[in-house]
Amino acid sequence: MxxxxxxxxxDEIDIVIxxxxxxxxxxxxxxxxxxxRFHLIIVKDPDLKEELKIPEGFNVDIYTKSDIDRLVxxxxxxxYGYSCRYFGFLVSRNKYIVSVDDDCFPAKDKDGSLVDIVAxxxxxxxxxxxxxxxxxxxxxxxxxxxxxxGYPFSLRSGVQCALSCGLWLNLADYxxxxxxxxxxxxxxxxxxxxxxxxxxxxxxxxxxxxxxDRELVGPALFPALRLAGEGKLRWETMEDIWSGMCxxxxxxxxxxxxxxxxxxxxxxxRGNAIDSLRKEWEGVKLMEEVVPFFQALxxxxxxxxxxxxxxxxxxxxxxxxxKVDPVFGRAAEAMVDxxxxxxxxxxxxx
Amino acid sequence: MxxxxxxxxxDEIDIVIxxxxxxxxxxxxxxxxxxxRFHLIIVKDPDLKEELKIPEGFNVDIYTKSDIDRLVxxxxxxxYGYSCRYFGFLVSRNKYIVSVDDDCFPAKDKDGSLVDIVAxxxxxxxxxxxxxxxxxxxxxxxxxxxxxxGYPFSLRSGVQCALSCGLWLNLADYxxxxxxxxxxxxxxxxxxxxxxxxxxxxxxxxxxxxxxDRELVGPALFPALRLAGEGKLRWETMEDIWSGMCxxxxxxxxxxxxxxxxxxxxxxxRGNAIDSLRKEWEGVKLMEEVVPFFQALxxxxxxxxxxxxxxxxxxxxxxxxxKVDPVFGRAAEAMVDxxxxxxxxxxxxx
Numbered sequence: 001m002x003x004x005x006x007x008x009x010x011d012e013i014d015i016v017i018x019x020x021x022x023x024x025x026x027x028x029x030x031x032x033x034x035x036x037r038f039h040l041i042i043v044k045d046p047d048l049k050e051e052l053k054i055p056e057g058f059n060v061d062i063y064t065k066s067d068i069d070r071l072v073x074x075x076x077x078x079x080y081g082y083s084c085r086y087f088g089f090l091v092s093r094n095k096y097i098v099s100v101d102d103d104c105f106p107a108k109d110k111d112g113s114l115v116d117i118v119a120x121x122x123x124x125x126x127x128x129x130x131x132x133x134x135x136x137x138x139x140x141x142x143x144x145x146x147x148x149x150g151y152p153f154s155l156r157s158g159v160q161c162a163l164s165c166g167l168w169l170n171l172a173d174y175x176x177x178x179x180x181x182x183x184x185x186x187x188x189x190x191x192x193x194x195x196x197x198x199x200x201x202x203x204x205x206x207x208x209x210x211x212x213d214r215e216l217v218g219p220a221l222f223p224a225l226r227l228a229g230e231g232k233l234r235w236e237t238m239e240d241i242w243s244g245m246c247x248x249x250x251x252x253x254x255x256x257x258x259x260x261x262x263x264x265x266x267x268x269x270r271g272n273a274i275d276s277l278r279k280e281w282e283g284v285k286l287m288e289e290v291v292p293f294f295q296a297l298x299x300x301x302x303x304x305x306x307x308x309x310x311x312x313x314x315x316x317x318x319x320x321x322x323k324v325d326p327v328f329g330r331a332a333e334a335m336v337d338x339x340x341x342x343x344x345x346x347x348x349x350x
Numbered sequence: 351m352x353x354x355x356x357x358x359x360x361d362e363i364d365i366v367i368x369x370x371x372x373x374x375x376x377x378x379x380x381x382x383x384x385x386x387r388f389h390l391i392i393v394k395d396p397d398l399k400e401e402l403k404i405p406e407g408f409n410v411d412i413y414t415k416s417d418i419d420r421l422v423x424x425x426x427x428x429x430y431g432y433s434c435r436y437f438g439f440l441v442s443r444n445k446y447i448v449s450v451d452d453d454c455f456p457a458k459d460k461d462g463s464l465v466d467i468v469a470x471x472x473x474x475x476x477x478x479x480x481x482x483x484x485x486x487x488x489x490x491x492x493x494x495x496x497x498x499x500g501y502p503f504s505l506r507s508g509v510q511c512a513l514s515c516g517l518w519l520n521l522a523d524y525x526x527x528x529x530x531x532x533x534x535x536x537x538x539x540x541x542x543x544x545x546x547x548x549x550x551x552x553x554x555x556x557x558x559x560x561x562x563d564r565e566l567v568g569p570a571l572f573p574a575l576r577l578a579g580e581g582k583l584r585w586e587t588m589e590d591i592w593s594g595m596c597x598x599x600x601x602x603x604x605x606x607x608x609x610x611x612x613x614x615x616x617x618x619x620r621g622n623a624i625d626s627l628r629k630e631w632e633g634v635k636l637m638e639e640v641v642p643f644f645q646a647l648x649x650x651x652x653x654x655x656x657x658x659x660x661x662x663x664x665x666x667x668x669x670x671x672x673k674v675d676p677v678f679g680r681a682a683e684a685m686v687d688x689x690x691x692x693x694x695x696x697x698x699x700x
Binding site for chain 2: 152154167182186188193198200204284288
């Protein structure tokens with residue numbers, strides 16, 4: 001399939017890192033070949049006491065607790081732990097954001113070359129997505145691929161891609177029970193594919209390695225669901241899963257695509273899964289309520305902006321899930337607050 | 351994910367080959383390491399005049415025009431060309447069918463080993479499918495994989511898989527326009543993944559390399575849509591695409607899964623795409639009617655058997671598409687005839 005690639009300039013991308021550890025030296029040095037051309041936004045977890053250690057040679061803006069307090073003031077949103085990165089999404093002025101956890105390192109592809117996650121995410125976001133019909137050879141816009149026989153020609157121009165979800169080698173993004181049951185399990189399978197997650201199909205978006213078009217779907221990437229027992233380990237969080245469900249529903253409603261697959265990052269170990277088991281079950285239980293809710297959710301035809309979609313989802317969350325568990329009422333409130341902040345800082349598209 | 355694999359015995363599988371060429375010597379000798387343990391059903395295209403050449407050492411039943419005429423008699427179904435294989439689906443007495451085109455040869459996997467398509471299709475069909483929520487690490491039942499964080503536990507047992515659609519290396523299953531535009535294009539990307547196509551997402555099923563559970567979904571794999579200009583080249587056919595849409599809708603309705611991905615076959619060239627261009631556009635145009643129809647189709651809750659689903663789909667096809675093009679009216683008639691035959695030969699499940 002020939003297509004007109006949108007060309008992204010380096011200064012249209014912000015790389016946003018939530019710093020949950022003080023010393024980012026190894027992390028940034030490993031990523032230097034990929035990140036050094038871009039503007040970095042690093043948001044320091046307000047719980048971190050010491051100074052951040054950042055190696056030289058990066059174009060970086062660092063945001064700390066005082067920046068968050070000044071801009072956000074009193075709000076139901078808590079920018080602590082993994083949620084601190086979302087402050088970077090808020091203050092970014094760029095069209096595209098790439099965000100990775102600070103315990104991820106560059107992976108190698110099948111040929112042993114360093115994976116350039118920015119280039120791959122950019123390719124995912126700037127080539128069309130195909131949510132309305134599944135292409136069995138995966139991304140039809142990729143070099144050497146195409147639409148297969150039977151794919152309707154009227155759908156071959158695709159739609160804009162708003163969200164790109166990358167994957168993980170070594171330590172995959174499993175929950176605590178799975179990690180605890182299979183402590184030795186490592187993901188070594190490099191699946192050389194990108195695909196569009198079909199419309200109306202839900203997925204567990206992991207915030208570990210993602211990129212998105214801020215103008216299209218930025219308002220739907222927020223830290224709203226915070227577990228009571230949430231800690232500083234990925235498997236103790238659900239903010240990205242919740243936000244990802246909301247973002248998928250918003251993309252489906254607005255006719256944008258969500259891709260999953262390449263690029264991979266190499267994820268290193270942190271924490272003890274068995275210690276987290278007690279906490280995790282809260283999130284596991286909540287998913288049983290969350291999935292049917294989002295599967296049934298349909299937004300009003302007249303709602304045509306991502307931020308208005310988020311407000312509408314928040315209203316439904318409050319009405320339908322608020323009575324199930326207070327965590328959902330708080331999430332709904334945080335979503336409304338998020339849109340208010342988004343507009344206040346001038347990120348709103350109108 | 352630990353799971354209880356269903357164990358398939360060799361004699362529960364039929365390998366069905368539609369012979370569109372007389373000399374199957376090279377084809378069968380290449381497949382010998384994979385096929386020799388199984389019962390083969392070879393259906394000779396009634397248009398072929400000469401004797402089939404079949405090498406020794408296979409457990410094979412051959413069906414020819416006289417067998418078809420005797421069993422089918424007068425029917426709206428035409429078992430010519432690629433459609434001849436479906437006669438094999440009809441007369442099979444086994445639970446599982448694996449079917450490949452006779453211009454496909456064994457592929458090699460990433461490690462250079464011969465791909466055992468029977469073993470891989472069997473694995474796809476005997477491990478659960480997960481149509482109701484997308485797992486970003488693909489098939490969670492595969493060795494070394496699992497459900498990712500956020501995947502609802504209540505959906506982790508999955509559902510039965512009824513249909514497994516394999517892929518193609520070298521010459522991919524493109525339509526004639528794509529082949530004509532990119533005559534040099536070859537598929538060399540081995541994507542090491544199997545995934546469940548999500549519920550309600552449609553896909554272009556290719557009949558080149560498939561396997562299915564005859565008991566669950568056999569009645570939905572039929573040759574019903576025959577193009578006026580259909581010839582002996584894959585890109586001139588649409589019977590598999592049409593049947594695949596129907597099978598997907600039936601699987602979605604009955605709560606069975608459809609998988610796509612591994613195994614690959616190595617597909618060799620046959621025919622000149624430019625010669626087929628004129629014919630192909632008929633199928634291309636039809637797809638624009640077919641896709642919205644199947645996307646909107648919902649079967650009655652009370653229809654709980656695959657063969658009754660096919661009858662119901664046929665009724666809707668006749669009512670909704672019959673007026674658009676006579677080809678659809680004929681397809682509807684053939685589907686009803688197919689179910690009649692299915693029951694007559696004793697393939698019906700009750």
